[in-house]
Amino acid sequence: MTDPAPLDAAAARARVAEFVAAHDPRTTDPAAFLGARFDAGLAWVHFPEGAGGLGAPRALQPTIDAEFARLGAAPVQREGLVIGLGMAAPTILAFGTPAQRYRYLRPLYTGEEVWCQLFSEPGAGSDLAALGTRAVRDGDSWILNGQKVWTSLAHRARWAILIARTDPDLPKHRGISYFICDMHSPGVEVRPLRQLTGEAEFNEVYLTDVRIADSQRLGEPGEGWRVAQTTLMNERVSIAGHAEPREGGVIALVTELWRTRPELRTPGLHDTLLRLWVDAEAARLTKERLRQQLAAGQPGPEGSAAKLSFARINQEVAGLELDLLGGEGLTYDDWSFRRPAGIPFAERVPGFHYLRTKGNSIEGGTSEILRTIIAERVLGLPAEPRTDKDTAWKDLPR
């Protein structure tokens, strides 16, 4: 550390002000601005120096982000960076070699290199550890074959974080390794995967004799499951990022409709609306409480609950929106096979809201898996009898 005194909020704000004074956000190229911010250690303040941080307490980051916003800097989190910033970066920090950190973190942060995640497979969804993509050692590299699915951004990504099976003779959790995969490698084929909305938001990725250098392995061979846990935990933690105003979420779809279209109101739907308003407000306050806990250095287990609640509320709000609209809800905009056009969710047609939110309880951990996690890890309820933990992966029923 260059600074002998530990960084506090006031000092952090001062550093940001100093930085912005030197790099006017209105005139500096956005990637250059972010690159300089990374170099100044103001990207992830809790990361070490040289890796975008200052080794300072994580709780300072919201203060820093808020100060950058106040001084006119564009937000770091942008469309296309969610996997890189939220999942790849903390994993590379935790398990990467110095060379890996140096190579990957800066262009990831500036947005010059987009990342995707190659975890799920058609036969390994909730039971991710059952995955079957094979990685076979070949000298200084690994040869990969398999199929991944539910991959957002694969068609735009330069890099992927990837898990593959390196030892099928071990029980499933123990024979997995974790790699960084170059999406431009020969043998990587990305095919759009069309959802029930009509759009192809995700991809299937076919890997055919894809070669990955052993230097692109994260963590030890066979330790991939543990590395992946870090990735997934960060996925869920990122949910409680920022404070949200009342009616700041999906609930606004129906409260605005209710206020502006009195002719749609019915007594029964009023009760449904009020119940959802209460639920949405309860979920919002819970997320706010979690944010305050994190800021106070007392992280609670409520993070895993937030996704569960918002999935349900989003789905119920979208269902109510159609119920309110009646005949207007019977229409759709466009069923043609296409990539998402980047239109904000709230501006899509109600039918899209209804269909798209169905994925909220599936993507990023199903609601069923989250309930099991809460029951076992938070409440300490006993696990189910398991037959798949000590059996060699290759002998598992499937």
Add this chain to the structure above:
Amino acid sequence: MTDPAPLDAAAARARVAEFVAAHDPRTTDPAAFLGARFDAGLAWVHFPEGAGGLGAPRALQPTIDAEFARLGAAPVQREGLVIGLGMAAPTILAFGTPAQRYRYLRPLYTGEEVWCQLFSEPGAGSDLAALGTRAVRDGDSWILNGQKVWTSLAHRARWAILIARTDPDLPKHRGISYFICDMHSPGVEVRPLRQLTGEAEFNEVYLTDVRIADSQRLGEPGEGWRVAQTTLMNERVSIAGHAEPREGGVIALVTELWRTRPELRTPGLHDTLLRLWVDAEAARLTKERLRQQLAAGQPGPEGSAAKLSFARINQEVAGLELDLLGGEGLTYDDWSFRRPAGIPFAERVPGFHYLRTKGNSIEGGTSEILRTIIAERVLGLPAEPRTDKDTAWKDLPR
């Protein structure tokens, strides 16, 4: 059979008319009337002759009951006879010796002898087969020790149907035998069991060196679990007995309140009321459809669903009744420890409705067990991995 032609509905009605002509229900002693009806084979028409029936199709019984009612006979099913008529009788018919049928069925039917059921134990509720009451052979009889619970009518019963463990070295389902227990035997102690309503509707029954003659065993030793299945199946089947008018059930508690107390109405509770009305009507029609299926000789699996639905609806109706009443719902009638006074359910205070219906999803098979039964037996979903099926009972964790 004395009658060479198979009995049809018209002939059955004629027999009833003939019987009633010979035994005027207004002047005949009720027990004598029922005894004669038993002797005439009009008790359970599908039972064999001499056992209260005529060996005729079971579907005729509703016709016969309706004709008796039309001609002024009191109903057979009365308070206190529910276990004898609904559970003991069909089990004795299915597994009893001729001597057992002769001894027990007639006084059971006339109501001269009340029956109770000694199945559940403190450690064996949903997992009834885990029961620990021991029966040890001693010459021509068995010596029983153990504790039973949730026994209604035990304090008034002359006889009990009872299951006990006769071989703890076998897996739990295989070491059970089924007995008829004289409730007046030495060593049978009945203690009232007080419920959350304040009343003692049930009992605990302590068995200390109770001697039961081997001639009072039903079915072979070790076959008790199979015999008990007959008992329990009849418990659930009896639910769909008779046609019920719209709003004939517990829903009337709130529909009447809604109609007669307009000052209690609120918009939100209106929606709740209407949803419950719909659910109650759906459950009623489903029961009616089951009744029609049974009458047409096409029994469906919907019987197991009826108890599940009514438990939920009863509980929600009772909750809504309190919500409607507001301040009036904050009171109760009497918390003193006492036996039920036989007041009809609808005439009890709303707080009693709320508390008593909580038992509907526990007694006679919990809602959880019923869901598992539906999932496995109706939908054919695979059983959970079981560790308790092939282990000797004495070695099971508990």
Add this chain to the structure above:
Amino acid sequence: MSADPVPADLDLLYDDVEEGLRASVRSLLADRCPWSAVLERVETDAPTDVALWKELAAMGVAGLPVPERLGGAGATLRETAVAAEELGRAVAPVPFLGSAVLATTALLAAGGEAADGALARLASGEVSAALAVPLATAPDTPFPQTVRYAPGAPGSTSSPDSPADGRAASGTLTGEVGGVADASTAGILVVPAVGADGPGLYLVEADSSVRLPVTSLDLTRPLATVRFDGAAARPVATGPAAADALHTALVSGAAVLASEQLGVAEWALTTTVDYLKTRYQFGRPVGSFQAVKHRLADLWVAVSQARAVARNAASAAVHGGPEAALDAALAQAFVSDTAVLAAEEAVQLHGGIGFTWEHPTHLYLKRAKADALALGSADRHRMTIARLADLPPAQWEA
């Protein structure tokens, strides 16, 4: 004070003739209408399968409740409901609801020579028809006012065609109706319109109207905006008789739609159960996990109840009158929710695969949600129940 305390004992079963009809329809649909064909077809410009409709008509499905003297099957709405169940189970893209239910029951209720002529054409499958009301119209909606009737021969602004059946029209229609189901492929439109003398129901040859297809949420049931620009029209009913005929059609439609929804729900339940018996996660079939089993058990209970409720509504619709309106409202209030729940559970419990375009579940989800809005939402039907079952809304100051 209670609503009709002893409803008629309606037949809730399926008789042999109905089971025969079901088997024929199901067999044809299995051959001609697998989901893969449906999915392929709905992305074309001709989502409705007109050829399949002619084959169904050859089996009598196009005119089930039409008297034999008009070339119909001479059956009732009970048989019509059985066909709807099978068509729902296959999400078949045929104009059954618009033509064989809504238009047909409107014409049957209106009666008279003109209606008979049209019914004969529909029953034969020569043409299909549509009832020119928005699909979301609830039975208790006021008579539509968006189309005006003027007596006298078609003027210069109307289509040059005279009615194809050779008989002169008595006047013309002008106006627009949005969200009409099955209009684009219809040959005949049955149009509620108002003239100087009040409401009337009119026959219009469809090609004398302008039909603008709209993109429908339910890919398998196309909607169109229908515009009349002085179209030649022939009255089939006027005054209260027209309002009654329209009301009868909407009540009958709501009743039969419940059976279609039942078919959708049955498909969703059965397909999900089958999938979960074979999908392995964590070394076990997913269907062996208790939480999944209990949800499917609850869904099975709901579907069983939906069957009784839908059957009841179809039987009541045969008799007509206020009881039919109440039973149809009950059916819509209950079965709409059940079908949507079943389809939503199917998506969720299929996991990722159920969220894709290439799996049939989304066709059922869209049909289920669109059906729930069709002919009035569950919420609207609960308000109808409030009126017909004497459960009045609360008086409440805003």
Add this chain to the structure above:
Amino acid sequence: MSADPVPADLDLLYDDVEEGLRASVRSLLADRCPWSAVLERVETDAPTDVALWKELAAMGVAGLPVPERLGGAGATLRETAVAAEELGRAVAPVPFLGSAVLATTALLAAGGEAADGALARLASGEVSAALAVPLATAPDTPFPQTVRYAPGAPGSTSSPDSPADGRAASGTLTGEVGGVADASTAGILVVPAVGADGPGLYLVEADSSVRLPVTSLDLTRPLATVRFDGAAARPVATGPAAADALHTALVSGAAVLASEQLGVAEWALTTTVDYLKTRYQFGRPVGSFQAVKHRLADLWVAVSQARAVARNAASAAVHGGPEAALDAALAQAFVSDTAVLAAEEAVQLHGGIGFTWEHPTHLYLKRAKADALALGSADRHRMTIARLADLPPAQWEA
């Protein structure tokens, strides 16, 4: 148009002082108020534990929000809410809600010499107080009209006692209030009454009223009908100030009650989880069954949210104003349902034992349901939200 888009960032955590208070209260209650003692006491004629109340008062719990100059703790409703949480967790039969919340906040809002005198007596534990309104009174109820105030000294029909504090009363009260919580053991009554000049809030020595205990659904919170028959009364507020003070008390009561309900819910969840870890059925802990786990996970999510919502209401109540009323309504709407659900799930998942008198669960079930009705049902609070969050009811013709 949306309701207050950016609410104040209220502190939703517990600070160290609050955790200290919690620990002290919990420790005292663990010693002095185990459930077995509660159960025994509530069957006596003195269900309220006056001695325990004095011990709590010695810890400051009787006057948490009372200024130090009056002998109170000089804390806020946030600390009061923490105490409520612990008292709810123990279903402690003490007059906290009636005295330390409702009466105290009414007097604090009224202010003035008479109020201060009474507050000093309450904070010291010398006497407890009750607010003479029916416990079910919602904050937005019109000012009560059942008690009349007349100026002048007590007449011949009044109690011969003059106020114990030696100061002359200014008039008398006549009338009756039903369902008053904590009245029987109160020394002071705070009574809303109307006189010729409009509403007023009056102090009455409790023994100058007639208090008739009624049997309460919640055994641990006794209710009484209170009759005034010319009782000597001293005004603490009149006119709009009286109405405001009563409204503030009811809003504060609703906010703090949510924390009591949170305590009830936490007890129910924790106790059930603990039981299911040790209760074996089918050779496994019941808590290892997935359906049970998922229900408990959902309940944990709800309880986590209830904590945030209750904390928010308590913090908002410190600030007062319309936001406090909305946040209290939100808390009641959410936490009432959560506490009832938690208690109901506790009964169900305990199985038979949870349905007995000898297990504590019923004490919590009764408290939870009574609390849900207290200070307005969830339904009433949703209507308050409709008003305060600009979500007006539908206009609908009956």
